[in-house]
Amino acid sequence: xxxxxxxxxxxxxxxxxxxxxxxxxxxxxxxxxxxxxxxxxxxxxxxxxxxxxxxxxxxxxxxxxxxxxxxxxxxxxxxxxxxxxxxxxxxxxxxxxxxxxxxxxxxxxxxxxxxxxxxxxxxxxxxxxxxxxxxxxxxxxxxxxxxxxxxxxxxxxxxxxxxxxxxxxxxxxxxxxxxxxxxxxxxxxxxxxxxxxxxxxxx
Numbered sequence: 001x002x003x004x005x006x007x008x009x010x011x012x013x014x015x016x017x018x019x020x021x022x023x024x025x026x027x028x029x030x031x032x033x034x035x036x037x038x039x040x041x042x043x044x045x046x047x048x049x050x051x052x053x054x055x056x057x058x059x060x061x062x063x064x065x066x067x068x069x070x071x072x073x074x075x076x077x078x079x080x081x082x083x084x085x086x087x088x089x090x091x092x093x094x095x096x097x098x099x100x101x102x103x104x105x106x107x108x109x110x111x112x113x114x115x116x117x118x119x120x121x122x123x124x125x126x127x128x129x130x131x132x133x134x135x136x137x138x139x140x141x142x143x144x145x146x147x148x149x150x151x152x153x154x155x156x157x158x159x160x161x162x163x164x165x166x167x168x169x170x171x172x173x174x175x176x177x178x179x180x181x182x183x184x185x186x187x188x189x190x191x192x193x194x195x196x197x198x199x200x201x202x203x
Contacts, residue, residue, distance in 0.1 A: 004042040006032040011053035051125035092181035
């Protein structure tokens with residue numbers, strides 16, 4: 001790899017090990033085996049490099065979860081495609097099942113969210129990937145094809161993205177009481193049915 005790629009890989013490692021605000025330019029140089037001048041030459045600033053590195057870390061996390069689902073499907077016997085709620089539950093099982101392995105990614109995402117209001121460049125860098133991420137969530141969690149049903153995928157992606165952020169917070173704050181994949185599926189069923197389990201909803 002050249003210095004540009006080395007810097008990006010080094011920045012990704014630093015983000016996961018130290019977080020966004022604690023990562024310095026010298027940390028990135030040490031992790032990448034490059035030099036300080038290379039950051040400005042290839043990326044313009046440390047912040048621009050970290051913003052791109054964060055996007056890549058998030059994309060790789062999403063790809064890991066998607067790949068896991070594809071591998072499970074390839075190993076399974078041919079069958080009727082999963083119903084939407086089954087796909088929803090299975091995707092959440094992968095997301096929550098990856099928690100211990102990818103806790104640093106969850107922590108990093110929460111830190112970056114807290115910085116957005118005070119960092120316009122970071123907000124700008126995340127706008128397009130966030131929209132693409134919504135489409136990916138709609139497809140992976142609910143089986144909605146963004147190309148065939150763009151508006152349905154958009155609103156479903158907004159819902160899934162909001163849910164994902166909330167689940168992350170709960171798992172980081174109190175793992176023991178955080179929701180399971182089945183809890184989330186049962187909760188969605190209750191919302192769709194218009195009542196909570198064991199109670200009649202208003203008509």
